[in-house]
Amino acid sequence: MPFVNATDFVKRLLVGRKLSSAQLGETLLPKRIALPVFASDALSSVAYAPDEILLTLSLAGLAGLAFSWEIALAVGVIMVIVVVSYRQNVEAYPSGGGDYEVATVNLGPTAGLTVASALLVDYVLTVAVSVSAGVQNAKAIFPFIAGSEGLWAAGLILVLMAMNLRGVRESGTFFAVPTYAFMAGVLTMIGWGLFRILVLQEDLPAPTADFSIVGSPDYEPLVGLAFVILMARAFSSGCAALTGVEAISNGVPSFKEPKGRNAATTLALLGATSLSMLAGIIALANLTGLKLVDPDGHSHFVDQAGNPIDYHTTAMGQLAETIFGAPSFGFYFVVGATLIILFLAANTAFNGFPVLGSILAKDGFLPRALHTRGDRLAYSNGILFLAMAAAGLVLAFNASVTALIQLYVVGVFVSFTISQFGMTRHWTRHLKDERDPVARRRMQRSRVINFMGLTGTGVVLVIVLVSKFLYGAYLAVAAMIGVFILMRAIRAHYDKVARETAVGPMDARLLPSRVRAVIMVQEVNKPTMRAVNFARATRASSIEAVTVSIDDAETRAIIAKWDSQELEVPLKVIASPYREVTGPFLNYVKGLRSDNPRDVVCVYIPEYIVGHWWEQLLHNQTGLILKTRLNFLQGVMVTSVPYQLASSQYAIDRAKRNTAAAWRRPGSGQVRIGVPSDRTKEQ
């Protein structure tokens, strides 16, 4: 197989520019694999978006459901607009920087950061919504879940977290099989259902066909403002079907050449599939008399006699039951594939979140170590953070997709709108320099498309904000603002430090005149001897060992042992009537410094290297505190002289096991060294 390891290259290629073209060659994706790898998020939203349309409309009772077609059509129009617009993005920005790059390049860092904040919050919501939808769908197979959906969802998120932390790496097939299974299952179900109803003229009533609905009195009249508001809410919730479309624009570099074109084709395929699924499900819902009610109780089912009925199977579950029969292969196949693709969609967020974090870290908006340390740190921290935030959400909302969807979508459309605005600017900018009339015409066409995209997504954003703000979108907006402010503060801090630490003309010439070595002695043993030997090897101008006396008997023993070693290093004893080590030692070093202001003091601290965290509690604590306090003195450096205890081997073995996968990656062992003379050749 030409492709190796999907998440691995997805995550690397999304950032991507560090890989040499030779390495890239191995991992390029044909469209048939790229579609499932990038599309699980977008496709999976078909599993809950139709539900949200139907159950929102149910607030107006049976009469409301009649409008599902119109809402689905509106969502479909927006989906076409977004897909067509994003085809422009992928062709113009094949580097895979995504909306963050488009916004930053064309609209400046504030716009970029806004997009990034929206995306970070949306990753959390993707996990929460996808897993919640999975749990809701799972109730069709496992009814015992009902009542503790939040706990099940949180549990699943923890499983995802553990999988991702342990670095389980899925192959392309891992994505391809369930994604195609889901597409095949749902499209077959739709086709077979439509065939039986329209061609065979069968009567296929959904389990809820005979139910009636009692809606909310606020919306029941279906006229005036209430009607507009209800339609807006249903439309906003239905727009959840568009989430995930932007994933392909992040993944362009991993497509086979011609990248832009292939990505654009895949995007069109994805759009077409999503659209047919959404349309098919809504059509079948209408044809089978399928109904849904708000799980939060603002509308509910009643039978013909008016008695309330408690029934909450999802649209996908009801259709599978109606078309294939309740315990049948088709039923389990569709419901099972839905579960798995929702789980996969959550998993892609676990990959995308740290990648975005790493890009933001590079630009100084998140702790820089997340970027420079490579993927690992960003990954573990990102995975932990994402899992905790998402688990908190599903617990707080008891895995109610309907409740969570009020927070979702806002972020996606903030990002869509800004990105399309950026693209419009992009074309305007390029049009200034372009003279070729053919190219100009193409650019103008693209600009019109992106402007339509901007208008469409902008209008949706306003509708979403207005119709959902009080229902929960305010939480998402607040989170985005919080993330934005935090990232700005981090960047401001880095900028301040950079100004403070900028090299001045004399900095390279501030050579201390002498180095005075001071060895901290607590015991006379191998670690101390090693510190003495290493310190002597550095040939400092002066060298002395210092021990703080906290117990006369102990001190006498130390002195006797020291003398017996016949070292050429004098041992000084500092009295400490209060059994404190750091204070007196610090004062001694301060004294050395003030007596010799042009010298630098180097303090050698023997350090025990151990294999278990609890051993760490038993050793080095005094050295650690001393080091922390010495760091605040000017002109003092601290040298740790490690002594590896036998137990340290455990840690080495453990580290080897844990990083085995990482070390096995091709090329990571290579070291290319350029010395100044030949550096220019290397670059």
Place this chain on the structure above:
Amino acid sequence: MPFVNATDFVKRLLVGRKLSSAQLGETLLPKRIALPVFASDALSSVAYAPDEILLTLSLAGLAGLAFSWEIALAVGVIMVIVVVSYRQNVEAYPSGGGDYEVATVNLGPTAGLTVASALLVDYVLTVAVSVSAGVQNAKAIFPFIAGSEGLWAAGLILVLMAMNLRGVRESGTFFAVPTYAFMAGVLTMIGWGLFRILVLQEDLPAPTADFSIVGSPDYEPLVGLAFVILMARAFSSGCAALTGVEAISNGVPSFKEPKGRNAATTLALLGATSLSMLAGIIALANLTGLKLVDPDGHSHFVDQAGNPIDYHTTAMGQLAETIFGAPSFGFYFVVGATLIILFLAANTAFNGFPVLGSILAKDGFLPRALHTRGDRLAYSNGILFLAMAAAGLVLAFNASVTALIQLYVVGVFVSFTISQFGMTRHWTRHLKDERDPVARRRMQRSRVINFMGLTGTGVVLVIVLVSKFLYGAYLAVAAMIGVFILMRAIRAHYDKVARETAVGPMDARLLPSRVRAVIMVQEVNKPTMRAVNFARATRASSIEAVTVSIDDAETRAIIAKWDSQELEVPLKVIASPYREVTGPFLNYVKGLRSDNPRDVVCVYIPEYIVGHWWEQLLHNQTGLILKTRLNFLQGVMVTSVPYQLASSQYAIDRAKRNTAAAWRRPGSGQVRIGVPSDRTKEQ
């Protein structure tokens, strides 16, 4: 005032031997101050021990209460035995090492460690029981506490914790006033009550005088085994009156000369006071018809018609109400003083626990840093641990003294018994060498006394264990065993490390031939320049700067900046295709080492010193991970070159504020330095 600061010297003098005699002179206690300082724990137990006797007896109904006199008498006898025995301890071991020292010296480290485990667990229970008793007593004044006693108690423990963590230092007066107030209040109440009843022949019925009691069917018959078990349980609970007696034996060094004699006198005073209070309260309870029932519901009050009554005021509260009248100065004085002394008793545990921890750390049974770092670390950690454990207990038992007392007392009597066994051994050992017949006779007398102490406390220990084991003592025993095993494991670890690191004959001669300096470069700025300058000052055999290239553009900028500085240090570039810094850097250092096995590599890492913890998250992370991994390489030392950012001043100022008290302590700023030639004079 000749004495300065009670907890300060209590804590220091309990460990004590590090203070010079000149300093000791200032802080010696006359008996009138020593009594309240050390006695609050022992005296405060009078506030709950009589209650526990009465309410345990109530399990057998009204008939059971008739035996309160006998139980009080038995407790009194044990108290006399313990006080007389401990007078031997204080005269024989005036160093103040307490039961741990007596057991370790005479019976070996295992016995010592058993005592220490028992004491550590008992400190936790002292806090839990004292605060709970305070809360139960407080209900007489603040009835709204009822129902959430556990939360109030936990809150009070957190207040105590905060006070102790912030280092609020009580003066001797702080102890003396409430302790004498409590003694005066309770003894006046007893005297006035007895006078009115016995001399004035007044009829003083307690609020519960007319109540009847429905006991537990298990104990109602008051014959056979049930009777024996009930008496044993009442006696065991009453023995809580003895807790705290050992405190004086820990405090001997802070008494005025003759220390032993003065401490013994104080002990006798304490015993007499406790005994009269206990006897007085039980006597008045009998004379006023005072009754108590088990708050956990195994017995309850009924009125004459048999209707249940909910009434839970403590004996102290009922007596104060009966003798002084309900809202009266005397009533509030007694109840208020009781509250305060219980709070003080809990506070003494906050002082004693870390002191014992520090002694155990010195002997290697707890992390050694708790000892060598002086009081501070042991204090903060000990206070936190004690508060958390005690708060957990009061929450778990809803501050029920009756429930907690089942866990208490075991530890005290384990410690009493082993200590008295140790004293018996002590005299036997000394008798072997003593020839003077007068001294021998005195020693033999002492041995008899301690043997009686051993027998008495041993019998009580068995009674307590048997009668309370299933009611909760098993928890205390399990905790002691757990603490014991943990401390043994820590000591075993230190012993193993000591064997591993013992200096061999060649260790002082393993001088590396050369030092190769490697400077880690991530940016070219002031911190890096400082690292370069410091490294150059050490005059290493070879010196080079190394940067890991994770981004071509960045690397090119670093190289350009480096060259512009015209340093004499070459900059090497290591390629890292996976944007990882530590791995490639580590491999480079490994390569240096294996190419030059007789040299030592010194890695210089520039470190940003910042003022806030969150800034730490934004800096140094790469260096930290690199250092951690370099530590596992043989022959590599790591030098941190700190660069103090402007914000580091915040941390310095904060540290100065926090340690201002510590620095103000006399003598801690003094540094006495002895160089090898004159060391012998110093010692």
